[in-house]
Every structure is written in C-alpha cells, then in structure tokens.
Amino acid sequence: MLKVHDLRAGYGKSEVLRGISFEVNRGEVVTIVGVNGAGKSTTLKTLCGVVRAQSGRITFDGADISNRPANEIVERGLTMIPEGRQLFPFLTVKDNLLMGAYKKAARSTVAKRYEEVLEMFPRVRERLAQHAGSLSGGEQQMVAIARGMMASPKLLIFDEPSLGLSPLLVEMMFEIIEKITAQGITVLIVEQNVFHTLKLADRGYVLENGEISLSGTGQELLDSDHVRRAYLGM
Amino acid sequence: MDIFLQLIVNGLLLGGAYAIISIGLTLIFGVVRVVNFAHGELLMIGMYAVFLASQQLGWHPYVSAIPVALMLFVTGAVIQRFVIQPLLKADPHIQIFATVGVSTALLNLGLLIFGADVRQISPGFGAESFQLGELSIVSGQLVTFLMAIALVGGLHVFLQRTYVGRAFRAVSQHRYAASLMGVNVDRMYVYAFGLGAACVGLAAALLSTQYPVFPTVGSYFTLTAFVVVVLGGMGSLYGALIGALLIGLVDSLAGYYISPDLKEVVYFVIFILILVVRPTGLLGLGRGSE
Ligand SMILES: Nc1ncnc2c1ncn2[C@@H]1O[C@H](COP(=O)(O)OP(=O)(O)OP(=O)(O)O)[C@@H](O)[C@H]1O
Ligand SMILES: [Mg+2]
Numbered sequence: 001m002l003k004v005h006d007l008r009a010g011y012g013k014s015e016v017l018r019g020i021s022f023e024v025n026r027g028e029v030v031t032i033v034g035v036n037g038a039g040k041s042t043t044l045k046t047l048c049g050v051v052r053a054q055s056g057r058i059t060f061d062g063a064d065i066s067n068r069p070a071n072e073i074v075e076r077g078l079t080m081i082p083e084g085r086q087l088f089p090f091l092t093v094k095d096n097l098l099m100g101a102y103k104k105a106a107r108s109t110v111a112k113r114y115e116e117v118l119e120m121f122p123r124v125r126e127r128l129a130q131h132a133g134s135l136s137g138g139e140q141q142m143v144a145i146a147r148g149m150m151a152s153p154k155l156l157i158f159d160e161p162s163l164g165l166s167p168l169l170v171e172m173m174f175e176i177i178e179k180i181t182a183q184g185i186t187v188l189i190v191e192q193n194v195f196h197t198l199k200l201a202d203r204g205y206v207l208e209n210g211e212i213s214l215s216g217t218g219q220e221l222l223d224s225d226h227v228r229r230a231y232l233g234m
Numbered sequence: 235m236d237i238f239l240q241l242i243v244n245g246l247l248l249g250g251a252y253a254i255i256s257i258g259l260t261l262i263f264g265v266v267r268v269v270n271f272a273h274g275e276l277l278m279i280g281m282y283a284v285f286l287a288s289q290q291l292g293w294h295p296y297v298s299a300i301p302v303a304l305m306l307f308v309t310g311a312v313i314q315r316f317v318i319q320p321l322l323k324a325d326p327h328i329q330i331f332a333t334v335g336v337s338t339a340l341l342n343l344g345l346l347i348f349g350a351d352v353r354q355i356s357p358g359f360g361a362e363s364f365q366l367g368e369l370s371i372v373s374g375q376l377v378t379f380l381m382a383i384a385l386v387g388g389l390h391v392f393l394q395r396t397y398v399g400r401a402f403r404a405v406s407q408h409r410y411a412a413s414l415m416g417v418n419v420d421r422m423y424v425y426a427f428g429l430g431a432a433c434v435g436l437a438a439a440l441l442s443t444q445y446p447v448f449p450t451v452g453s454y455f456t457l458t459a460f461v462v463v464v465l466g467g468m469g470s471l472y473g474a475l476i477g478a479l480l481i482g483l484v485d486s487l488a489g490y491y492i493s494p495d496l497k498e499v500v501y502f503v504i505f506i507l508i509l510v511v512r513p514t515g516l517l518g519l520g521r522g523s524e
Binding site: 048050069071075080082086087088089090091095098099100102103147151 | 403
C-alpha cells in the first residue's frame with residue numbers, strides 16, 4: 001500500500017533522513033522505533049507532504065506521492081494524527097471533528113461517519129460543544145484520534161499518540177488502535193511506548209542515524225538483543 | 235430629547251456604513267493575518283466602478299452591487315495570489331509594506347485615470363430622506379445599515395456551517411493542522427482575501443448613493459475602519475459590527491455635543507485607550523479566536 005524507497009529529507013542544510021526504505025502493506029500495523037530526534041516525525045511529515053523529500057520515492061496505492069501537496073495526499077486516503085494533538089483550539093469539538101471530514105471524499109458520508117466515530121469515543125460525545133482548547137490533555141488526544149478517523153483514511157498514521165497520557169489512558173488508546181485496525185484501516189505508528197507497540201505491530205523498523213538499521217516482525221524485534229538493550233532497557 | 239433620539243439614530247445608521255467597510259477588513263485580518271492597508275483603495279475602485287456603471291449604463295448603484303462585489307472578489311484574490319502569497323514566508327513587516335505598496339499604486343492609478351475631481355451620482359432612491367414620526371431618516375443609510383446586519387448574519391452562517399467557512403476558521407487558528415485535514419491553505423487565503431474585498435465592493439455600491447467618489451475617498455473611511463476593527467477585536471465579525479455602531483454613535487454625539495472638529499479626536503482617544511486597556515478588543519479572545 002505504502003512504499004518508501006531511498007528517501008532523503010531534512011531541514012535546510014541538515015539532513016535528517018539519509019535514504020530510508022520501508023513499506024506498509026494493506027491491513028498491517030507497522031511501527032517505526034527510534035530515539036528522540038532520530039527522525040521519526042520527519043519521516044511521517046515527509047509522507048504527508050509537509051516536509052519536502054530531497055530525493056527518493058514515496059508511492060501510495062501505486063501512485064507517486066513524493067512532494068505532492070499535503071491536501072492531495074489527504075484526498076488519496078493518507079491521514080496523520082500529528083504529534084502533540086494540534087487541535088483547533090477555538091473551534092468546538094464538533095467543528096474539529098467536522099474538519100476531519102474536510103476532504104471531498106469524506107463529505108458525502110459525514111453524518112454516518114460522525115455517528116460511528118462518536119460511538120467509538122463516548123467521552124468525546126459529552127464534550128461536543130466545548131472549545132477543543134479547553135479540554136484536558138487526554139480528552140484532546142481522543143479528539144485528535146477521532147478527528148483523524150473522520151477522514152475515513154485508508155492509512156492512518158499516528159505520531160506519539162500516548163504522549164502525556166496516564167497509564168490507564170495509554171491502555172485505552174492501544175485498545176482504540178486495535179479497534180481501528182479491526183475496521184480494516186492500515187496503521188503506521190510511532191510510539192515512545194516501544195514494548196506495547198511492538199506487541200501490537202505486525203512489523204517494525206528501527207531508525208538510527210537517519211537510516212533503517214533493523215527490521216522484522218514485532219516479535220522478532222522484541223526478541224532482538226539490540227532492541228531490548230537500546231529501546232526496552234532490558 | 236428629540237434631537238438626542240435623532241442623534242442616536244444618525245449614529246447607528248452611520249455605524250452601519252462603518253460596519254460594512256470594516257467587515258471585509260476584519261475578515262481578511264482574521265483569516266490571512268494580513269492588515270490590508272489597500273482596503274480604502276479597494277473601496278475607491280468599487281465606487282468608481284459603480285459611478286461608471288451609473289453614468290455609462292444608467293445602472294442604479296444597488297443594481298451594480300453584485301457585479302462590483304464580484305469584480306472586487308477577483309481583485310482581492312489577485313492581490314493575495316500575486317502580491318501577498320509570494321511574501322507569506324517573508325518577514326511580516328514586508329507584508330505590511332506590500333499592502334501599503336498596493337494601496338499607493340491603486341491610489342495613483344485612480345488619480346491617473348479619473349483625476350482628482352469629486353464625482354457624485356444622483357441615484358434617486360437612496361439619497362432622499364423620509365420621516366418616521368419625529369425622526370428623519372435617509373433611505374440609503376437605512377439600506378446600508380440593514381445590509382451590514384444581513385452581511386454579518388450571512389457570513390456567520392457561512393463560517394459556521396460550510397466546509398470552506400469552517401476551513402477559514404481552522405486555517406486562521408492552526409495552519410499546519412488545517413493542511414493535515416486536507417485544506418489547501420494558500421487557496422483559502424485567496425478566497426478569504428477575495429471575500430473580504432467583495433464585502434468592500436458591496437460597501438461601495440451602498441455608499442455611492444450618499445457619498446461622492448474621489449481618489450482618496452478610501453482613506454476617509456478606512457481610518458475609521460481600522461479604529462472599528464481594533465475596537466471590536468481584530469478578526470471578530472460581531473466585534474466589527476458592534477465597534478462600528480459604537481464609533482457611529484460617538485461620531486454623531488461628539489459631533490453635536492462637543493464639536494464636529496473634535497469627534498475624530500474623541501474616537502482616537504477611545505482607540506488608544508482600547509489598545510492600552512484591552513489590546514484584544516471588545517470581543518477578541520486573542521490571536522486566532524474567530
Ligand atoms: N522544523 C525543523 N527545523 C529544523 N530542524 C528540525 C525541525 N524539525 C525537526 N528538526 C530536527 O530533525 C531531527 C529529527 O527530528 P524529528 O522530530 O523527526 O525526531 P523524532 O524522531 O520524531 O523525535 P521525538 O521522539 O523526540 O519526537 C532533530 O534533530 C530535530 O532537531
Ligand atoms: Mg517526533
């Protein structure tokens with residue numbers, strides 16, 4: 001579904017990604033693991049058309065989407081739930097969700113989707129009329145995920161969804177991600193919570209010094225000495 | 235007492251005129267985050283267009299309203315696309331100079347084409363006044379006032395209920411997140427600038443029944459519009475309406491009870507007080523609230 005080939009990207013003169021290749025197949029949950037500053041967010045942003053790719057190729061459903069405008073990529077069915085929620089603070093929760101269905105393909109089924117999403121997030125339903133900026137951190141994260149779901153994406157990308165959540169909410173968030181995959185949505189996820197994520201993921205990649213140093217199934221990576229030492233602290 | 239009531243009515247009606255000019259300004263600022271110093275010159279262009287349509291085609295200014303609004307939509311969109319947008323990544327100061335530059339260019343274009351003469355349409359309806367009990371009301375002022383309220387209502391519905399309107403608000407609050415939702419941010423800016431300019435086109439048609447046109451007519455109104463927009467809270471639609479009505483009242487009352495020459499002093503004092511006491515304006519919640 002998503003194929004990334006020899007991708008290089010960075011900011012100005014500093015190169016963050018030095019030729020990475022990976023792929024995500026339909027129906028999979030794939031994760032990218034790396035230390036802070038390894039370039040995980042940069043990778044995801046490049047996929048979304050927010051950061052420019054200097055070279056390399058990104059194909060999604062067979063179409064080359066490298067350096068296409070962000071709105072076109074969203075239209076094609078790739079949606080990212082960004083690091084740090086990034087809600088519209090002075091829009092109501094309801095309007096935030098409706099913004100999630102902004103893309104043309106999502107508008108015709110918005111009413112149905114809205115109900116489905118609220119079904120998944122009963123807590124969000126209680127807050128619909130409130131400004132998103134006035135929600136607690138955990139509630140904001142739920143709204144951010146719900147907003148991403150509103151686009152009915154083919155591939156949903158999560159960047160650090162559990163950041164700042166209490167253990168109970170982290171638990172709940174992972175359950176939600178499982179529900180999402182059960183709906184047939186493919187997931188690419190970056191998480192601090194490496195152990196939990198590798199348990200959930202079908203496959204994973206380890207990003208180090210701007211390159212993919214290791215890859216394998218979730219279980220293989222969990223068993224790898226390198227991953228255990230560097231990322232699980234065992 | 236009668237005179238007081240008449241002054242209040244005059245003030246509110248005048249406020250309607252200020253409102254209809256300020257709405258576009260606050261919309262452009264609210265979404266694009268650019269202070270459009272060329273706003274007055276857009277009004278001037280609109281009023282000349284209305285004047286020409288009246289002279290050459292015999293159109294009543296109210297007939298010209300829609301075509302002139304469309305013309306100004308295009309003008310605004312072109313300014314955003316070809317002047318402001320290339321500078322979006324540049325320093326904000328440079329953007330200010332850009333709209334000042336557009337303003338100067340348009341002003342001189344007006345002078346070049348039409349000369350400095352003051353021209354006036356005699357439209358019939360819109361210029362005459364009628365009696366309502368003890369009160370005397372100019373019909374065009376009443377129409378302007380009602381249209382200003384209708385415009386605020388219409389824009390409110392547009393911003394709340396439509397995808398593009400919602401995207402306007404989203405873009406003004408969080409560009410990056412809006413782009414992740416699939417919003418073409420640059421295009422929204424072009425639409426918003428166009429829409430703001432179209433509001434001025436409407437204003438031009440409405441005001442042409444009462445005011446003459448000359449190349450610097452814009453600065454006569456926009457100075458007040460800036461006061462109104464800051465007073466109401468930059469980017470706030472209702473703020474602009476309420477600010478305009480307040481300034482209209484101050485204008486009317488201070489003009490009578492203090493001195494016509496001092497009324498501007500009075501509202502600039504208000505302007506400065508607002509900046510000192512409540513810089514976000516009466517209804518502003520701060521950056522990006524609209
Ligand atoms: N807008 C930017 N301009 C310049 N450099 C940036 C920018 N964003 C990120 N970087 C740099 O790129 C590198 C990779 O950052 P990135 O955000 O991709 O890391 P990350 O793997 O997501 O880290 P974290 O786990 O902390 O979120 C870092 O060194 C960072 O300082
Ligand atoms: Mg990151």
